[in-house]
Amino acid sequence: MAEQLKSKRVEFRLGKQKEFIEQSKKELDLTWQGLAEIAKTSARNLNDWKNEKISMPLSAVENICKKRKSKIPENIILRDQYWYTEKAGSEGGKAVYAKYGAIGGDQNVRKEKWRQWWEKEGKLHPNNILTSLPFKKPRLSKELAEFVGILLGDGGISDRQITITLHRITDNEYSKFVRKMIERLFNIKIGEYCRKESLADNIVISRIGIVNFLEAIGLRRGNKVKHQVDVPQWIKGSNNFKVACLRGLIDTDGCVIIHKYKSKDKMYCYKKLSFTSRSFPLLNSVKNFLTELEIKCRITKDNYEVRVDTKKDIERYFEMIGSNNQKHLMRYRK
16 A cells, blocks of 8 residues: 555656556456556546546556566656656746845855854743654554554654555545554544545654654664565564454555456456565565465565465455455455
């Protein structure tokens, strides 16, 4: 599932996005649902991409090209996720300047007025905005270790918030599970925000105190790829914590792959388990945890994925570690 690279959008030339998707479906000999699973989206969202209603995320283009064993298409432009808002803001600013001859008035005058107000009365009144909100500080436990795995997978930590991004449809039940887990751990009410431009929903924890607590137990705020994050040491020291953290990681940034191939006009199909990350320490920790649990796995040639290939090892994974994400359980049992 929030890193800077994953948030990039791909802008194709007119008609080329539709052509890319249709050619990919034909070349891979997949159904629309099958191609949607490769792109890690819904069939409905894939249809909107095909009709060029919305641009594709870079991660989806990379996943499809990886499956096709082809390069990223040429003559594309990479945009930030909300690039169009900057353009709209610029146009709005020009319109305001043309009408009034200034934008927002004199900043120096505003700052001076604010200082006068602050010295005279502002600092004398209590301000709830500046007060850290209370929360329960949880002990180190299996549930906290699983929550750490979820954060390392599909979460992000900023200066004031913790955000977990999950798919609105395929992760619907799992999202409820995560919200209840957070409420049990920290005894707080949390926010949830639907992103209109996509099928991704954000679970948001707005507590500076919790951000500080998570840093104290080994997590980092900011970009996970840039920091090359890893599993905290207190988790590595306990087999129970390792199992719980591994479950959280693969429930978010992992998937059950239905691998299909044709031989002598006969179609064969079997399952594999995959975990992807651009943080190499985290990828190696997942591989080490699985190996210690006697689950055979490998890091793929692109160095961004841990793969469990055999039926026996996948069965061992779900028997020993399991999953709280119904999406994974359904694909495994299918």
